[in-house]
Amino acid sequence: TTMLWNDRLVKEEEIKLSIEDRGYQFGDGVYEVIKIYNGSMFTVTEHIDRFYESAEKINIVIPYTKDVLHKMVYDLIEANEIVNGYVYFQITRGSSPRAHAFPTPTPEPVFIAYTMKGERSIEKYEKGVKAKFVEDIRWLRCDIKSLNLLGNVLAKEAAQQAGCYEAIQHRGEIVTEGSSSNMYGIKDGVLYTHPTNNLILNGITRRVIMSLCEEIGLPFIEEAFTTGQAIDMDEFFMSSTSSEITPIIQIDDNIIGNGKPGEWTRKLQAAFDARVQQLGSL
Ligand code: PMP
Incomplete structure (x- = not known):
């Protein structure tokens, strides 16, 4: 090639x-x-x-x-x-x-x-995936999309060894982001995600989701939440260029919501698909 x-x-x-x-x-x-x-x-x-x-x-x-x-x-x-x-x-x-x-x-x-x-992995989007909590041991400039990915590599490997698709990293109690994705929880009709600062990458998919939330009327709150709050969310999902919006239906041994992709998450996925369809030529 x-x-x-x-x-x-x-x-x-x-x-x-x-x-x-x-x-x-x-x-x-x-x-x-x-x-x-x-x-x-x-x-x-x-x-x-x-x-x-x-x-x-x-x-x-x-x-x-x-x-x-x-x-x-x-x-x-x-x-x-x-x-x-x-x-x-x-x-x-x-x-x-x-x-x-x-x-x-x-x-x-x-x-x-x-x-x-590569084709889109529709099954993941429809069924959702399991995730594992992993301590965030990375440096303090996670806003830089650096080639230094050792922390991310070890986090993803720990998740996969546990039969999970992605790691949910946390610094102390605070959920930061995935090994190569951003993380979101939805509770009582409000979406929460870590604010963009030096502790996470400002995802492009995250920015798209921010705009989709406005479109579908889901409040987008940039407020960090804890691991304890994470497992108590009604819905949970991750986002990245490759994973788009992928529902998370289980974290460690905790089932999220009813164990199926949530309503808001599915609305966001549909709105995301519509954005993709709108794509003009290069
Ligand atoms: N956080 C990290 C650490 C990542 O590697 C990625 C993937 N590039 C993301 C978040 C998601 O960013 P994006 O939506 O721009 O792919």
């Missing part, structure tokens, strides 16, 4: 990456994942904006304008004829002899993008 290596569309075999790339040695870089529905990138502007924001927060200067990067990624999707799937891209600080501090002179950042084919 075709991939992007810096600003060039190349065959995968042509890509040469250095052992001393700081992404490889330090996780020193940032990334994005955009979902492609029927040949169009969903919320592409928001993802590209967040990519530049993440890069800026760690002082990586992306050597393209947003428009050029958008066009590069578009050309990649077209080259691979992706109808439904994903495009992944990342940028690292570049390659330099191993030393923690930023190298001088500043190396050329290394940009990589590739596509994946």
Whole structure:
């Protein structure tokens, strides 16, 4: 398949990456994942904006304008004829002899993008999934979409070892977010989710949900809740680019609501589907 290596569309075999790339040695870089529905990138502007924001927060200067990067990624999707799937891209600080501090002179950042084919996993959306509480042991800049994902990896692995689809991370009592998703509870007709600060990623799907809540008349309250409150919610769900809106019907041994995806959650899913249908061409 075709991939992007810096600003060039190349065959995968042509890509040469250095052992001393700081992404490889330090996780020193940032990334994005955009979902492609029927040949169009969903919320592409928001993802590209967040990519530049993440890069800026760690002082990586992306050597393209947003428009050029958008066009590069578009050309990649077209080259691979992706109808439904994903495009992944990342940028690292570049390659330099191993030393923690930023190298001088500043190396050329290394940009990589590739596509994946994939259909929506309807069964998960309809039946819901189980989740597991996992202590949030990550650093204090979870707002950066960093390549350093070890905390997230360990959280997801713990969930999967327990037969669960996702981890619900908590710092002390406070629920923060999933290993690669945001978390929401609904109680007495009000939606609660952790406020966007340094402890969670400001999800693009979360922003879509905020707008869908307004559309369907569900109050969206950015207020943290505890693990105890979480298991007492009427409905619970997670969101991400890949999982969209996935109901959570059980947390550890606790059944949420009646153990089926809730009414509000299903309304949000329907409103989300309508947004996807509205997608224009790229
Ligand atoms: N939190 C974390 C830690 C994530 O990795 C993701 C997935 N990128 C999300 C939340 C959800 O973000 P988005 O809706 O933009 O995919």
